[in-house]
Amino acid sequence: MNYEVVIIGGSYAGLSAALPLARARRQILIIDAGQRRNRFAEYSHNFLTQDGQAPNTIAEEAREQVKKYSTVSWLCETVTDVKAVDGQYVVFAGEQQFQAEKIIIATGIKDELPQVEGLTERWGKSIYHCPYCDGYELNMGEIGVLASGMHSLHQALMLPDWGNTTLFLNDAIKTEQLDDELLAKLSKRQIVIETRQVARIENHCDVVFVDEERTTLDGLFVSTVTRLQANWIRNLGLDIDSNEYGEAIKTSPAKETNIKGIYACGDVTRSGGSVALSVGDGAMTGIVAHKSFIF
Structure with a gap:
């Protein structure tokens, strides 16, 4: 199946990236494995209008809002590989594969305690x-x-x-x-x-x-050490920042990676993170990805 954008990761950053693309009526697929970084937390704080809310409640409400847009598809699955083919990208998830013009990586990270x-x-x-x-x-x-x-x-x-x-x-x-x-x-x-x-x-x-x-x-x-969720991220040839805090995908201020057509947002791009920062990252990424179809 072909999509304009495949978003890998359906938590706060991924959903926030999806929203402007959905409102621009772009055909997008969100693939999510259901492993939100803050799934262990009982409450989420420091996020305006949602202070003290349960993290899963915030995520579920956001997911339902995004899925109401007719051009949004959702798949509960783990991405196992992403390959560049003829100027586009093929995303492998479970037994399925999907073709996309652009990829947004919003997988989050793993915390090493x-x-x-x-x-x-x-x-x-x-x-x-x-x-x-x-x-x-x-x-x-x-x-x-x-x-x-x-x-x-x-x-x-x-x-x-x-x-x-x-x-x-x-x-x-x-x-x-x-x-x-x-x-x-x-x-x-x-x-x-x-x-x-x-x-x-x-x-x-x-x-x-x-x-x-x-x-x-x-x-x-x-202070945990943060690690990338999957080897396919490294295999793409993305620039990765690695230091005592852990690993993160390097991006421009507009959330562009060093590979054309691939963007990244949320905790996978920063050493420290929060729901509010991930939502802001995602909103920027979705807008930039949409504009790249035009300009």
């Missing part, structure tokens, strides 16, 4: 990554940062605006890496530095050390 027992099952419930999304609800209580690298210092320095903050080095940051300048910054923000190794997380958010002592927190923040 530190290997600490109890983190994964509490992710999005008492373990967080974005203070703007979840910090306010901790009510200036006891909060922590579990270091996953030197980049965690940035997160730690932000967090005292949301509560009494402890930085758990957990061997991801060595004490000798904390020079006088860094120590002065942490001290100015009244951040407690904990050097003991973390063994596991229990109950709501009890940090248990290897010596079996524990400290009880209202919430714990972790």
Whole structure:
């Protein structure tokens, strides 16, 4: 089957990209595997008009609004490959394949958590990554940062605006890496530095050390390492930015990749993300993709 645009990923960025294209009556297909990045979170915050709403409710409402447009098709499936053929693109999903003039990649990313027992099952419930999304609800209580690298210092320095903050080095940051300048910054923000190794997380958010002592927190923040969802993204020859924060597709400000006809938006293009940023990214991408048919 032939489409003008195939959007790979039907979460906030992908749906937002679809909307201007649908309103321009372009024939589009959205392929979504149902693996929203924030599917583990109970509530979504810091998104105007939807503050405190359940993430799945926001996504479902957006999906129903987009699917009302007659030129929009939807497929619940995982994309396994994308190939350039005769100036267009062939998208493989399940047992089917689709041809498109343009591709929008909005697959999101995978979060790699530190290997600490109890983190994964509490992710999005008492373990967080974005203070703007979840910090306010901790009510200036006891909060922590579990270091996953030197980049965690940035997160730690932000967090005292949301509560009494402890930085758990957990061997991801060595004490000798904390020079006088860094120590002065942490001290100015009244951040407690904990050097003991973390063994596991229990109950709501009890940090248990290897010596079996524990400290009880209202919430714990972790900087994850973000990874691309699929190898076909790399195989396309897209420029990929890789650093200590993870991986992201490089785009222009207009969300164009280095390959003509392929755009990318949302968390797959940035080291940090949120629903609001993904929606803005998607809106820009959909408009730019539409204009590329004309100009």
